[in-house]
Amino acid sequence: MKMKRVSVMSLAVVLSASIVGCSSNTDKAANTDNAAKGATTGQVSGGADKNKPVTLTIMSATQTEKPGGDIEKEIAEAYMKLHPNVKIEFMGIPMNDMYKKISVLAAADQMPDAFTNTPEYMYNAYGMNVTEDLTKLLGADYLKEFYPNVIEESSIDGKLQFIPWTSTPQALIYRADMFDKEGLKAPETWDDFLAAAQKLTKDTNGDGKPDQWGFAMIGTRNTSGGTRFLPVLRSFGAEEVRKDANGKWVTDLDSAKAKDALQFYADLNNKYKVVPTGVTETGFPEAASMVATGKAAMLISGPNALGTILSQNPELKGKLYSAPVPMKEKHSATFGLLGYSVSASSKNKEAIADYLKFLLNNENALKFADGTGPLPTKVALASSPSLSAPDKAGFVKALQYAYHAPTISTYSQFYDIVAEAYQGLLASNSKMTADDAMKKAAARANELIAKEGK
Structure with missing residues (x-):
């Protein structure tokens, strides 16, 4: 298996350039995203009746961390309020145990609807046939909202293995x-x-x-x-x-x-x-x-x-x-990319995809980034003033030296x-x-x- 690699420099350059000329673009993007949020209130689960109960299970490493777990739950609760028929249940698994847990659940055919994944593990998951191709599920137009090299780093043979939620360079x-x-x-x-x-x-x-x-x-x-x-x-x-x-x-x-x-x-x-x-x-x-x-x-x-x-x-x-x-x-x-894969065995693929889009809409992505520290992965958020602050500036600079x-x-x-x-x-x-x-x-x-x- 081969994957086309794109230099991480492009992400660092875009972030740095945006920081220098930061304006109200982030606020505008967030407001536009909020206005479009109504698009997530329609039908889910493959065109099924939107009033039909749907339970989404998500295996999350974030749930074991503070304050990330609390913020993720807040976003999930906001989604459930918009979708009264949807119930989201989290399985909190520490990152140190995540890979082993995926292997165990995959062998038992008990995979959740979505699970935490990374570039370091995605080849294992891909080899076990437990990941859905998100390129098709999320749509090419939607994926244009992310940095191209981020999408490349999260893909195998042009198939997106997980939606890149955050970037956490060391x-x-x-x-x-x-x-x-x-x-x-x-x-x-x-x-x-x-x-x-x-x-x-x-x-x-x-x-x-x-x-x-x-x-x-x-x-x-x-x-x-x-x-x-x-x-x-x-x-x-x-x-x-x-x-x-x-x-x-x-x-x-x-x-x-x-x-x-x-x-x-x-x-x-x-x-x-x-x-x-x-x-x-x-x-x-x-x-x-x-x-x-x-x-x-x-x-x-x-x-x-x-x-x-x-x-x-x-x-x-x-x-x-x-x-x-x-x-x-x-x-x-x-x-340091981290995000969610959709299980190939999930019976709620379109419903979980809809939730993941909500999780990563501009408002929620910025809320999570500002509240926890990881860098956002969407182009529209590069102008966020928070990225130029001394606590984040070193991480943005570190992206220049990141390796795939x-x-x-x-x-x-x-x-x-x-x-x-x-x-x-x-x-x-x-x-x-x-x-x-x-x-x-x-x-x-x-x-x-x-x-x-x-």
Whole structure:
């Protein structure tokens, strides 16, 4: 399977250009969208009687997050108010468990009407024949509302696999108030990052022990940790999997650059002590809470973390800034698309498609973006003033350095491969070296590559 790739630069350029000349276009677009909202109040479910009861089941990773889950429910309730015959039921599944849950439900032929999907997993779902072709279901004219490269990134062989709801490129989030207090600027390189992290790690209550750290590292062995390490790996010039000049899949995980990236990452905790204790048990919720409470000053994450942090500490509004992930050889970011697929087995395809259009209409897309942090994916919203604010500007800039998810069908397993590697070094009783960890990681990667060729 091959998919045409389009450079992410076009999205970044459009966003940046729109920010410079932002006007009332967003408001006008939202008002126009509201006026057209009545179009969603007609018949649903394949032309069936609009008064016939319809229950839509949606497996959502967003439902496990704050405030995203609440905002998503508000939008669903607004839709149900417009459609009294429709009942929307959510299945909240954490992103770390989503892929496994899809496989289990697909095997049991119990798929919901819609489920969270990403470019990293869509090839697996496509291979299981559980995704409906949204190009046909949503219509070509409707899809013109999105950035073309976003649609390309969400498609396989011209078939849209999921409606791209949000873009969450990985970037560095930092507490501007803590940086200003120490006279620090956003780090450009990993040397800058380390210097800032060391200065921000300190004993603030005078008990002789650090109670504030520079970096809230997500060190769990799961998708959350793996997705945050990959931009670090690539910033050192190594790639977890790529195609060589002959079009064959290869891995750089056993390269010197990959080992340097892993060693630096582990040293932040083991040698430099700029990471809060218990790093191997620190997942996204814990790391975000550390930043919210002032226990840590920096975090690598997507813009969704902004909403999570502010929901815990509203007083940080205006004090959270973002910048691209620091560089060794280059900056790097995941594209971070997330959206909903419609199940091929759904008996309510047109009804769920109608709801998804409502979820992503201009008003609701902007409401969700402003309330949670992820960037919107529709062209009309690029002029939103919120994208030029310091908290979002770094993410917009990071899009210039975003890479497309490799199209190898087993790509989602590479998160665990790199997560196992960094956990091997971060474990308190570990005697493993970066060389040992990356040799093991490369061996696992090559096993997957060999299977891909069969």
